Amino acid sequence: MGPAERAVRDYVNLESPQEDQVTLVQKVQSKRIQGRVHDVFDVHCTETRWWVITEPMNLYLQNDFPNAQQALIFHIGLGDFLAERSRMEIDGEHEKHISAAWRRFRDALETMNSASESEDFQSVGIKCRDSLIALVKAHQADPWVGEVAEPPKVADFKGWANIFADRLTEDRLRSYVKALVDRTWDLTVWLQHYSNATPMEADLVLEATSHLITTFGKLIHRQEMGSPSRCPRCESYRLHNELKHDVDANTYQESDVCAGCGWRSDWVAVHEFISE
Template identity: 65%
Template structure:
């Protein structure tokens, strides 16, 4: 159920005018999902809903021959002939997202998984063991595999550049010892205390499940969730350490910065700038020739991809002067 129960039908008054970059992003998305002869002609934002902590933006998009609801987080589109009211599409969108989230429990954000790949591979093995488990000893085995995943996490960054000198280093299998050191190097203040406590409690939970002869499916599932959360958290803080803090708007200090790219077929290049979704600030515009940006790549293949619509403008039908 949506947060405020409000029904949004296709006749609802649109919200305030969209920023150009937001309108362009939705238009390009719809064009990328539509046939070449059914282009987006009008994009209107008609709602924004926060459901279980996730914000879903709702857009009404008129195309040449069809009309869509577009929902975000994740972005998807739904024919209005199938869902006459936006609220119907939103409910389906949220349900579909929950279903996909369950299926993707074995997946981790790509940027975070890069830093915990060995540990996450072992965690997937724990998920596979859970899928086949039926008796207490099977659920205990899930605890063993979760414990192994944590040990792998502790081992995976023992030589990381950000770790520095470690006097009296713990043994390789001492997850608690390494997790405490990682927390010291990667975080501070309350976040450091939280990460240390999270590592201690999660390790204790996996060991408890391993030895608990009356283990149930619920016990194993809770340990899986705790293990996944801990591995994912470490992946995020390690990535943050290596990537640095996110940029903020120089005018209002908002994090809502987005890249706005506008292709120019005549000049065979694109203009790029950074725009703030909160206050509208825009950086200086830079022009980059396609030949420079796509050096060594398939420029024409990219330009002819759905949603860009540039290739036809470069080489109209009957024009053999390509290149």
């Protein structure tokens, strides 16, 4: 059994009950579709039989899909559906910083889903532009922005976004973010006025807009939360906090521990323990 078959076996065994484990794994075909290779495996278990298809790996009961081709078609459709749905989702800890912009970006996605003509795809550009303006409007008064000697107009995305880049980044990252700001805004405005817009151009603008919004979400989150702590001995980021109850002192104490080198900080009392 090769490494691919072993990975499939382990995956199915993990998903199956203990009494229905894998007895045989056979690769039956590979299909390259839109540049992605999907391997199809016929998997026999003690009580059931599955199709397992990769990229991403998933399993389908052969009672539901008697033919491997049926399972592959469903797999590809499911993958496209999940990929489209994931474009509307964002990490919760970052979404709170860009919620207004992300709501408008979801509107752009909805417009794209129902678009059929060039003017529909142009509307995607308008909504992407509006989502970027919403991003800068939401943060112009944030404490980390500070005093701005000559503030741009409220809806001047490039002006405010470049100020944000100055406050949130430095060195090479600052140059990168400013380039994103400039190119992404120009793309949205171009699509808005491009009378021959196609689905491909609209999709590229959606991807660029999503990337820029989530980039600012991460940068603002870092600004407000601070950089992660590092071990003073080995500079690893893998620090975790341990808590214990000191019965004699009637307190809880905490200590930071490094998973990289084992360094530990001194125990520090965090609050008094109150017994019922």
